[in-house]
Amino acid sequence: MIPPAVRQGTCRIAPAATQSRSAQTFRAFYATIRNNWRQPSAPAEPEDVDPSEKDFIMSILRANPSLRDTRSYLASFGPRPKPPSPAPAKRTEESAPTAIQDRKTKDVVPPDIAQRLQSPVVASILNPIVRRTALVKVQAPFTDRQLESVATGMVYLEKLGLxxxxxxxxxxxxxxxxxERAALLEETMRVVNALEKQGAKARPVLGAVVRLGPKPEDDELAAQQRGxxxxxxxxxxxxxVHIRSALHAGEIPVLPPLALDSFCRSVRVDANDVVAALTRGMVEVAAQDGRGRDPGFDGESEDMDLTPLRLMIINKEGGVPSYARSGLPHLLVNLxxxxxYIHNTFDPRWHASHPTALSNLALARTCLEYMPPSSSAVMVSHRSPSSLIANLVTNKPAVSSSLPHALLQGNRKLTPATPTLLRRGLPIRVIRTVADVDKVKLKALLEQSFQRILDEESFWHRLETHLDYVIVAGDYAGAAVVTREGGHGPDGEPITYxxxxxxxxxxxxxxxxxFLWVALHDESYGLGLPFSANPxxxxxxxxxxxxxxWRSRADNPVNKWYFERSSGHxxxxxxxLFWCDAEVRLKTIEGRRGSQGLSYVEDWEHGRLTHWADVVDKIPSSWKK
Structure with missing residues (x-):
């Protein structure tokens, strides 16, 4: 049947139809919670709020988190589910108040607004129950003003629990x-001072906390085989121990890139080696202790999870330049x-403007192999502290990489300072024949995603004659099934569906x-362009x-997502009915048209919509009734 229920499992992908509503929700609750920070006797007016707090609020609002983003954030930082409390004893008929008595009581004693229970969403964002960790590489030198911007981002993240x-x-x-050692320690103290000026508590950890060389039990060959x-x-x-002590004391540990060599001497090493070693070490300790709990510390350590949730690389050069966008940054990278391929397409001229881009890319790949699958890495310029909040709350790139290329080229949000988001990702492959499709896994994927029962006999029979290709992500974690339909239109060519x-x-x-939609773009309407040569x-x-x-039900909440990615509907x-025009043809026509202006219906478009509608309307359902 219709593909594009496009779900991410039982929840449809990025419920865009709810994004505006979620943004309004955030604006609404932030308008009512300022008194939780400052506790005024009367509701605070906007001018009563500290400017830094206003900027913090606006940074969250600009992130525009969807309902799924909010749920994901609360799953990481919100309160853990508690066991159900025992049911209260049933009232006897003599002691049970009537509905009328209840209503009278409510009328006489109105609820005190100031004493109402705070919304769990609000409480969790402003006072996170679970605190998570992030590994941050700060690539100095920065001016005092630049360092202030970096420190602001770190403080914002701490307020949100990271x-x-x-x-x-x-x-x-x-x-x-x-x-050099004295210079490194001085730079470390500059970062500590910048954090404290922004109201955070920071602790310099000036001794070496990592050891040179791979771990004794490491199997280097096995790791290389994993890539x-x-x-x-x-x-x-x-x-x-010093890092854990700082974290449990509510302090941000700040370290220079030092390590102990085989003679127990403290020597300077590449910061990437320190970050990678800490990432692995914190993941292993958290696993041993049980979600980071440390019995060696007094008090509750239940609220600190040592497993790194994010890797952040803050520098002056920003993200990884992209061959597809003339050197502007990659938006989302499937490592x-x-x-x-990013290595192979890295322009030699970028080595001067982005000297650490490839080494940071390698750092991200190494660290994300140890971090949980939901984790991400972000390479960001010091100019954009608010983008760190957006990454934490939404875990998405600043601009979606699956938007049409024409929109990406003209998007004002896409600048040299736009961050690059990196995910461990999944391998992508294209299958051309039904015989090569794992029918059991594809059936399970479709039924879990659409929550319907596949009519296997008719579905596989139709694919035998109509299949163009199937794009598979990982071990059938996602798939796009593309067919060839019709073939009796104005030009006699079947449509790609x-x-x-x-x-x-x-x-x-x-x-x-x-990742899946970008691969779909590269195999269909984006084919033939240089930036569609992805592996x-x-x-x-x-x-x-x-x-x-493609077609989608009129009431499908994912349609807004489709509107943003289609040429028309x-x-x-x-x-x-949605469609994406072949981008090579559009580019050729735009060149021929020159300054003549935009025609709403080109000559070559006449008749095709009627043909598409006729063909698509006759495609049978894939589901059992």
């Missing part, structure tokens, strides 16, 4: 120079599928939807693009 463990690097200080480099440093649980688009529930919010097992950009057509009763 406590940073910061490693400070100084790119302008060559290794081996006299006085990432083993960190050149390691830690043992006892090495992290599992794109890592070698998106029959199914689905993602498993366990992969909702991890970038799989965007997805398909045609790798070689060929001629074609229009992509028409309504067909209970259906909405």
């Amino acid at each position: 406590v940073s463990v910061i490693v400070v690097e100084n790119d302008s200080l060559p290794k081996g120079e006299a006085g 990432f480099a083993v960190p050149e440093a390691h830690t043992f649980p006892s090495d992290l 599992n599928a794109e890592y070698p 998106l029959d199914k688009f689905a993602v498993l529930p366990s992969h909702q919010g991890d970038g799989t939807v965007d 997805n097992g398909g045609k790798e950009g070689k060929g001629e693009g074609c229009d992509l057509v 028409i309504r067909m009763g209970r259906w909405v």
Whole structure:
């Protein structure tokens, strides 16, 4: 049937129809919670709020989190479910008040608004129950003003429950120079002072906490087979005592890039090795202790999870430049599928403007291999502290990478300072024949995603004659099924039809939807353009693009997501017909048209919509009644 129920599992992907409502919800509750911070005797007016708090609020609002984003945030930082309390004893008929008595009581004693229980969403965001950690690499040197911007971002994150463990690097200080240790310690103290000026508590950890060399039990060959480099440093649980002490005391630990060599001397090493070693060490300690609980510390440690949730790389150069956007940053990187290709397409001129881009890309891949699948890494310029909040709350790129390329090229949000979001991701492959499809896994994926029972006999029979290709993410974590339909239109060519688009529930919010749609773009309406040569097992950009057509129920909440990614749509009763025009043809026509202006219906478009509607309306359902 219709693909595009496009769900991420049982929840449809990015319920865009609810985004405006969720934004209004955030504005509403932030208008009522300022008294929780300042506790005035009367509701505070906007001018009564400290400017820094206003900026903090606006940073969250600008993130525009969807309902799914909010739920995901609360799942990480909100209160854990409590066991149900025993049911109250039943009232006797003599003591039970009547409904009329209840109503009278409420009328006489109105609820005290000031004493109402706070919304759990509000309480969780302003006073997180569970505090998580992030590994942060700060690539100095920065001016005092730039460092203030960086510190502001760290303080914002701490307010939301994400406590940073910061490693400070100084790119302008060559290794081996006299006085480099003193310069590193001075830079570390500058970061500590900047954090404290912004109201945070910070603790310098000036001794080495990592050890040079791989861990004794490491199997380097196995790690290389998995596709990432083993960190050149390691830690043992006892090495992290100072970091854990700072975290449990509510302080942000700040470290210079030092390590102990085999002679127990403290030497300067690459900050990437320190960050990678800390990431692995904190994950292992959290697993051993049981969600980071440390019996060696007094009091409750239930509220601190040592497992790093984010990796943040803050520098002056921003994200990784993209071959698809003339050097502007990549928006979202699927490390599992794109890592070698980004290396191969890295313009030599970018080595001067982005000297650490590729080494930071390698750092992200190594760290994310140890971090949970839901974790992400972000490479961001010091100019954009608010983007750190957006990444934490939504775990999405600043601009969706699955938008049409024309929109990405003209998007004002896309600047040299736009962050690059990196996910571990999944391999992407294209299957051309039904015989190569794992029918059991695809059936399970479709039924879990759409929550309907597949009519297997008719579905597989139709694919035998109509299948064009299937794009599969990972081990059938997501899939796009594309068919060829019709063939008797004005030009005699069949239409390229998106029959199914689905993602498993366990992969909702991890970038799989965007990765899958970008691959779909590269194989259909984006084919033939240089930026469609992504390594997805398909045609790798070689060929001629074609229009992509699909239908969706008129009441599908995902339609707003489709509106943003399609060239146009028409309504067909209970259906909405969407399409994406072949981008090569659009580009050619725009060049021919020049300054003549935009025609709403081009000559080559006449008759095609009627043909599409006729063909699509006759496609049978794939589901059992």
